[in-house]
Amino acid sequence: MANHKTKLAAFCSGSGTNFQALFHAINERDLPAEFTLCLSNRSECGAITFARANGVPTLHLSEKQYDTSDEFAAAMLEALEEHQVDIILLAGYLRMVPRKVVDAYSMKMLNIHPALLPKFGGPGMYGIAVHKAVLEAGEKETGATIHYVDAEYDKGPLLLQRAVPVKPGDTPERLAERVLACEHQLYPDALEKLLIGSTR
Structure with a gap:
C-alpha cells in the first residue's frame, strides 16, 4: 500500500531530545512513518510533555505497577499491539x-548509545559516565552508535555509527554536548536507512 506509514513507539525516561529529533525529521524528510506511542517509566518527563503537545499518545508504564515481571511484559506488549x-x-x-x-520485536527495536560500541557499553555505561570513561581512557575519538536491541545491554548488531573527535581540554559535559548533537543527526539517519534503505 503506497500510503502505508510504519508505526513507531519511542521509549523514553528523560527530556527525550532524540525522540524530538526523530519526530521532526519524519516531517522534514517526509519519511513514511509516524509515532503512535511514547512510553515512559516516569509519569512526567520532557518526552511525555513533548508527545502530548504534538498529539502522540503517551503511556506511563513501570515495573513497579505490577507484581511480576511477566505481568509487566504482558502489559507492554498489549500496549504496543493496541x-x-x-x-x-x-x-x-x-x-x-x-x-x-x-523477542517479540527482534530486529525491530533500536537503541542509541553515546559511544562507539563495542567500546564503552554495558551496564552502568549511560549518560555522563560514558564520556568520563572515554576521557579517562585517553581516547582520541568517540561518537554515537545505533544498534538493534537484544537480550544484553549494548550488544545487538550495529546499524549505524558516527565518530566525534575528542578535543584537548574536553570535559565530560562538553564532550556530551557534541556527542548529543551527533546523535540528533544520526538517529534520524538510521531510521531513514531502516525505512527506505539509504543514508545521508
Missing part, C-alpha cells in the same frame, strides 16, 4: 526492556 507499533526506538530509556518484548 497502538499497532511496528518498530520501537529507545531514546534515553534507562530501563531494561523485558525479554519477551525484545
Whole structure:
C-alpha cells in the first residue's frame, strides 16, 4: 500500500531530545512513518510533555505497577499491539526492556548509545559516565552508535555509527554536548536507512 506509514513507539525516561529529533525529521524528510506511542517509566518527563503537545499518545508504564515481571511484559506488549507499533526506538530509556518484548520485536527495536560500541557499553555505561570513561581512557575519538536491541545491554548488531573527535581540554559535559548533537543527526539517519534503505 503506497500510503502505508510504519508505526513507531519511542521509549523514553528523560527530556527525550532524540525522540524530538526523530519526530521532526519524519516531517522534514517526509519519511513514511509516524509515532503512535511514547512510553515512559516516569509519569512526567520532557518526552511525555513533548508527545502530548504534538498529539502522540503517551503511556506511563513501570515495573513497579505490577507484581511480576511477566505481568509487566504482558502489559507492554498489549500496549504496543493496541497502538499497532511496528518498530520501537529507545531514546534515553534507562530501563531494561523485558525479554519477551525484545523477542517479540527482534530486529525491530533500536537503541542509541553515546559511544562507539563495542567500546564503552554495558551496564552502568549511560549518560555522563560514558564520556568520563572515554576521557579517562585517553581516547582520541568517540561518537554515537545505533544498534538493534537484544537480550544484553549494548550488544545487538550495529546499524549505524558516527565518530566525534575528542578535543584537548574536553570535559565530560562538553564532550556530551557534541556527542548529543551527533546523535540528533544520526538517529534520524538510521531510521531513514531502516525505512527506505539509504543514508545521508
